[in-house]
Every structure is written in structure tokens, then in C-alpha cells.
Amino acid sequence: MKRAEPGLEEEEINESRLEELKRRFRRGALMVVLVIMAVAMLFPFFWMLWVALKEEGHAFTFDFSWAKPLFSNFASVWKNPDYPFGKFFLNSLVVATAGGAVTALMCSMGAYVFAKKDFAGKEPLFWTLLATMMVPGMVYLVPQFALVSTFRWVNTYQGMFVPHLASVWGLFLLRQYMETLPDSVIEQAKIDGAGDWRIFFTFVVPLSMPAIATVFLITFLFHWNNFLWQLVVNTPDSPLLTLPVGLALFRGQYTTEWTKLMAASAFSIVPIAIIFGFAQRFFIQGMTVGALKE
Amino acid sequence: MVSYVFLLPFLIVFGIFLAYPIFYSMWLSVNRVSWTTDLFNCFTTMKFVGFGNYLELLQDPRFWWSLLMTFYYAALCIPFSVLGSLLLAVVMNQKLQGVKFFRTAYFLPNVLDMLVVGIIWVFIYSPHYGILDRFLSSLGITYFSQTGILGNPRTAMLGVAFAVVLKGLGFGMILFLAAIQNIPTSVYEAADIDGANAGQKFWLITLPLVKPIVLFLSITGMIQALNAFAEFFAMTSGRPYAVVGGVTQGMTRVTGYYLFENWQTMRYGYTAAISFVLLLVTLGISYANARALRTR
Numbered sequence: 001m002k003r004a005e006p007g008l009e010e011e012e013i014n015e016s017r018l019e020e021l022k023r024r025f026r027r028g029a030l031m032v033v034l035v036i037m038a039v040a041m042l043f044p045f046f047w048m049l050w051v052a053l054k055e056e057g058h059a060f061t062f063d064f065s066w067a068k069p070l071f072s073n074f075a076s077v078w079k080n081p082d083y084p085f086g087k088f089f090l091n092s093l094v095v096a097t098a099g100g101a102v103t104a105l106m107c108s109m110g111a112y113v114f115a116k117k118d119f120a121g122k123e124p125l126f127w128t129l130l131a132t133m134m135v136p137g138m139v140y141l142v143p144q145f146a147l148v149s150t151f152r153w154v155n156t157y158q159g160m161f162v163p164h165l166a167s168v169w170g171l172f173l174l175r176q177y178m179e180t181l182p183d184s185v186i187e188q189a190k191i192d193g194a195g196d197w198r199i200f201f202t203f204v205v206p207l208s209m210p211a212i213a214t215v216f217l218i219t220f221l222f223h224w225n226n227f228l229w230q231l232v233v234n235t236p237d238s239p240l241l242t243l244p245v246g247l248a249l250f251r252g253q254y255t256t257e258w259t260k261l262m263a264a265s266a267f268s269i270v271p272i273a274i275i276f277g278f279a280q281r282f283f284i285q286g287m288t289v290g291a292l293k294e
Numbered sequence: 295m296v297s298y299v300f301l302l303p304f305l306i307v308f309g310i311f312l313a314y315p316i317f318y319s320m321w322l323s324v325n326r327v328s329w330t331t332d333l334f335n336c337f338t339t340m341k342f343v344g345f346g347n348y349l350e351l352l353q354d355p356r357f358w359w360s361l362l363m364t365f366y367y368a369a370l371c372i373p374f375s376v377l378g379s380l381l382l383a384v385v386m387n388q389k390l391q392g393v394k395f396f397r398t399a400y401f402l403p404n405v406l407d408m409l410v411v412g413i414i415w416v417f418i419y420s421p422h423y424g425i426l427d428r429f430l431s432s433l434g435i436t437y438f439s440q441t442g443i444l445g446n447p448r449t450a451m452l453g454v455a456f457a458v459v460l461k462g463l464g465f466g467m468i469l470f471l472a473a474i475q476n477i478p479t480s481v482y483e484a485a486d487i488d489g490a491n492a493g494q495k496f497w498l499i500t501l502p503l504v505k506p507i508v509l510f511l512s513i514t515g516m517i518q519a520l521n522a523f524a525e526f527f528a529m530t531s532g533r534p535y536a537v538v539g540g541v542t543q544g545m546t547r548v549t550g551y552y553l554f555e556n557w558q559t560m561r562y563g564y565t566a567a568i569s570f571v572l573l574l575v576t577l578g579i580s581y582a583n584a585r586a587l588r589t590r
Contacts, residue, residue, distance in 0.1 A: 027388070027390060030385050030388055030390060031390055031391075033381075033385050034382075034385055034386070034390065034392075034396050037382060037400070037463075038396055038399045038400065040460060041399065041400060041402075041403055041460055041461075041463065041464070042399055042402070042403075044411065044414045044415060044418060044457075045403075045406075045414070047414065047417070047418065047425065048414045048417075051417070059417075060420070060423035060424070105303075106303045106304045106307070107304065109300045109301070109303065109304065110300065110301050110303075110304040110305075112300060113297040113300045113301055117296075117297045117300075118297075119297040119298065129308070132312055132313070132316075134576065134577065134580055135316065135573060135576075136517065136520055136521050136569075136572050136573060136576045137521055138520070138521055138523075138550060138553055138569045138572050139315075139316065139319060139569040139570065139572065139573050140311075140312070140315050140319070141553070141557065141565070141569065142319060142322055142557065142562050142565050142566045142569065143314075143315035143316075143318040143319040143322060143566070144311060144315055145557075145562075146318065146322065146337045146562070147310070147311065147315065147318075149337065150337060150338075162307065162311070163311040164311075165307045165311070166304055166307040166308035166311060166312055168308075168312075171304065195296075196296045196300070200300070221405055224407070225406075225407040225408065225409075227407065227408070227409045227523075227524045227527070228523050228524060228527075228554070232557070243407075244407055244409045244410070244524075247409065247410065247413070248409065248527070248528075251413065258417055261413065261417075262414070262417070265410045265413055265414060268406075268407050268410045269406050269407065269410055272405055272406055272407075273402060273405075273406070276398075276401075276402055276405050277398070280398055280401065283401075283405055284401060284468055287404065287465065288465070288468050288469055288472075
């Protein structure tokens with residue numbers, strides 16, 4: 001340790017060193033808070049993975065056996081004859097991708113005319129659409145189910161995603177974004193003789209890609225996690241069961257086989273966590289856009 | 295003309311599956327499934343009962359209890375998620391290392407399926423063998439070893455609320471963080487000159503300026519509670535039961551879950567009537583919110 005100069009200066013140095021120590025301590029304490037919260041929030045998911053790698057009957061113990069193949073629980077639920085999670089995964093993927101893609105296209109087309117064109121009844125129509133966002137989802141449960149069963153859409157892919165295609169939220173987000181696109185580009189294209197479809201597909205869609213990606217990802221996520229609706233429009237013997245519904249039925253059958261149950265859970269969680277890791281900007285923007293506008 | 299062509303796909307789906315169902319649901323709510331007919335065709339052969347479903351609803355103690363449980367659930371979730379996410383945001387605002395990593399870690403649970411998260415928590419909460427009960431037992435707390443947290447009528451709702459709050463904290467944190475970072479640093483510098491300490495700065499500057507976010511989180515929290523279903527399906531199925539005023543009630547049977555139970559027993563007219571009461575409550579909350587924003 002360096003010797004400080006004598007006199008007044010020494011006191012000053014001691015004081016600044018004390019300040020520095022205090023600051024470091026404070027930063028350390030705050031860091032501890034952040035780490036504890038992160039551990040608390042992510043612990044369930046680590047615990048899920050850890051149990052999924054364990055031996056049957058040892059879900060609650062702290063030992064770990066390397067005797068069995070590491071991923072045997074995953075393999076066994078993936079190919080389970082009664083509850084084939086491989087198929088459930090595929091079904092979820094089809095429903096979520098179709099739902100996300102069609103919603104993104106439909107909302108883009110609608111948003112383009114709301115943002116860049118004038119037509120009779122534009123504003124009242126837009127406000128009517130916005131007003132329906134206030135209606136809680138539960139109100140639609142019975143009538144949508146009645147429609148789906150009248151159309152004979154029970155146990156079909158379209159029954160699972162078509163009723164949720166018209167996303168007013170997506171339309172709103174895309175309209176906001178497309179309004180910021182420069183009119184001059186569109187005017188120039190018109191002068192060059194391009195029609196609305198050409199303008200839409202060669203200018204508006206490419207320029208709006210960040211917003212379109214956001215709508216696709218959030219809608220994909222919505223369908224991936226849309227347990228109640230998929231439970232309602234599938235009978236338990238449906239060949240098109242999705243991951244959450246399959247998981248709920250599987251749990252009814254094998255209540256105590258936690259290692260397999262956790263492996264099955266991972267099939268729903270891990271892909272979403274990976275997609276989130278790559279595209280979190282879109283997810284966070286998309287999910288908070290309503291609140292941050294105010 | 296071409297504008298309408300662009301809008302057509304959206305409007306067709308919107309009309310069939312969102313606009314028409316509201317009126318169709320009103321019609322369903324004044325009808326009842328008649329049991330004598332073909333079960334797969336029950337929607338075309340329903341019997342008109344006028345306000346019968348609504349009258350039954352008014353006298354249904356289970357419905358009123360479920361509404362009470364919904365408000366209880368909201369009263370547990372909202373304050374803790376507001377305080378928790380505000381705390382996270384204030385700490386995250388201190389320019390520490392690894393903020394990016396923590397941001398990702400905190401937000402991640404928001405995008406994961408509520409049903410799956412609920413099932414994992416059932417495992418963690420398991421009585422006697424579960425990791426949480428083992429931890430508590432090692433501290434000498436054996437209160438939960440018999441029934442588990444989710445099996446105890448006093449703590450079941452707390453257990454569900456804890457899991458759900460923890461899952462959602464990152465969402466509020468992002469909103470608060472954005473609001474805090476919007477406050478100009480000059481405001482805080484001025485407060486420094488006036489000799490304000492950290493606590494005063496928080497109470498007198500930060501808190502008033504993030505009030506809109508608190509309001510927003512309260513409203514969305516309330517609406518989430520009114521629509522809550524998957525967490526209760528995964529964790530409690532409305533149980534445990536206890537006798538309240540001579541009626542056996544589910545201690546976690548919120549309205550969303552009660553609605554599902556009625557759907558399951560094919561009481562479609564009654565289910566539609568319940569959903570309209572939910573709509574009324576939601577509109578009431580939105581109206582109160584609009585008024586609060588105007589007087590602000």
C-alpha cells in the first residue's frame with residue numbers, strides 16, 4: 001500500500017477512497033439483487049431441464065446417473081405411441097406458422113390502405129376495429145366454438161388458427177409503421193405506372209419488414225401458447241393435437257412420471273427460448289408497443 | 295375501389311369470427327342446449343329461455359365466489375408485479391455490467407407457455423418431495439409437507455400468484471425502464487444541487503413520472519385476471535375445496551375457470567351469459583381507466 005502524503009491531503013485521499021469503497025459496495029449489492037432475481041426467474045426452467053435428463057423414479061433426488069442415455073426421456077416422449085410429442089410438435093409448428101404468416105399478410109394489406117389510401121368510411125371503420133380490442137377473449141369462446149363445430153372444423157388445422165387470424169393489434173402496429181414510409185417513393189412509382197399491387201409488394205412490404213416480422217413472431221407465439229382454444233376445438237382422440245393439449249392429456253395419464261413430463265415440457269419451451277434469443281428485439285418491441293405509445 | 299380489395303381478406307375473417315360472434319353470443323346467452331337432441335348438432339336446436347340464464351347466474355353462489363376469487367387473484371398479482379418490476383427497473387438503470395444479459399433473462403419467461411410454466415411449478419411445489427418443501431423442511435417449516443402449498447386452502451391462490459408474478463416481471467420492467475430513461479438527467483442534477491438524497495429523488499421525481507405505467511400495468515393485470523385460465527388449469531383445477539357459507543367452493547376457482555367448467559358440461563347458453571358479465575366488468579374497468587387518465 002502506498003503511503004499517503006501527510007496533512008490535509010491525507011484526509012482528502014482517505015475520504016475519496018472511502019467514497020470509492022462505498023460506491024463499489026453499492027454496485028456489488030445491486031449486482032447481487034440482479035443475480036438473485038435472475039436465478040429466481042430462470043430456476044424453474046433449469047430445474048425442468050435437469051429433471052428431464054434424469055432417470056425414471058429419480059425425479060426428486062439430487063443424485064445423477066450417467067448409466068442411461070442422456071436424452072432417453074426426450075426420445076421416449078417424442079416417439080410415445082399414445083402421446084407422440086414429435087407429432088404434437090409438428091402440429092404446433094403448422095398451426096403457429098400458418099397463423100403467423102396469414103395474419104402478417106392480411107394485416108399488411110389492410111394496414112397499407114389504412115396508412116396510404118383514402119376511401120369512404122376509413123376512419124369510422126378503423127375505430128370500430130380498434131373498439132373490438134376491448135372485448136375479453138373469453139366472450140368469443142362459445143360462439144367461435146359454435147361456428148367451428150357448424151363448419152365441421154373440429155379436429156382440423158384451420159379450426160385452430162382461422163378464427164384468430166384477424167388481429168386488430170397487428171393491423172394497428174403495421175398501420176403506425178407504414179404511415180412513416182415516405183410518400184414520395186409511392187408517388188414516383190405511380191408516375192412510373194405501377195399499380196397498387198406492385199407498389200405494395202415491391203415497396204411497402206420490403207420497407208416494412210421489421211414491423212411485419214414483429215407481427216409474424218408475436219402471432220406465432222400467440223398460437224404456439226394458445227392452450228384453451230386448442231383444447232376446445234380438439235377432441236382427445238384428434239390426430240392433430242398440439243403441444244400444450246398433448247401435454248395436458250399426457251399429464252392426466254402419467255401424473256407421477258415427472259422425468260418424462262419435464263422432457264415433454266421442454267419441447268414447448270426450448271424452441272421458443274432459442275427464437276427469443278435471436279429475435280428478442282422484435283418480441284420486446286411487439287409486446288410493449290401498446291404501453292409505450294402513451 | 296382497390297382499397298376495399300386489399301381490406302377484404304381481413305374484413306371477411308373479422309366479420310365471421312370477431313364481429314358476428316359478439317351478437318351470436320348474445321343470442322346463445324338467452325338460449326339453452328336441449329338435451330333431447332343430437333349432441334353434435336346442439337347449436338341449431340337450442341331452446342329459447344329469455345333471461346333465464348342471467349337470472350340463474352344472479353342466484354349462483356359459485357359464480358359470485360368465482361368473481362370474488364378473480365378480484366382476490368388480481369389483488370395479489372398487481373401490487374407485487376408493479377413493485378417487483380419497478381424495483382428491477384430502478385436497479386437495471388444503475389449502469390451495471392451485464393445489463394443486456396439480465397434484460398434478456400428477465401423478459402424470457404414472458405414468452406413461454408403459461409400451461410408449461412404452471413406444470414413446472416406444480417413439480418416445484420410438490421408436497422414432501424418437491425424442492426421447495428424440502429428447502430422449507432430443512433429450515434424447520436413443515437406446515438406444507440402434508441398438503442403442499444397448492445393443496446392448502448389458505449395458500450393455494452398465493453402459490454399460483456407467486457408463479458405468475460415471477461413469470462411476468464420482465465414485462466413491467468421494460469416499461470418502467472423506458473419511462474425512467476425518458477426522464478431528463480437535468481431533473482436529477484437539479485435535485486442534486488438542492489441536496490436531495492436517493493430516496494427523495496425516487497419518491498418525488500421517479501415515482502410521479504412513472505405513474506402512467508403503474509396505471510397501465512394495473513389495467514392489463516385486471517384484464518389478465520378476468521381472462522385467467524391456463525395457470526389454474528395447470529396448477530389447481532380450481533381446487534382445493536372448502537365450505538364457505540354452506541356451499542362447497544373452489545378456493546382457486548376464478549371466473550375464467552368456472553366458465554370453462556360450464557363449457558365442459560355443455561351448458562353453452564350459461565357459459566355465454568357468464569362471458570357477458572366478464573365483458574361488462576371489463577368495460578367498467580376501461581371506463582374507470584379513461585376517467586383516471588382524463589383527471590390526471
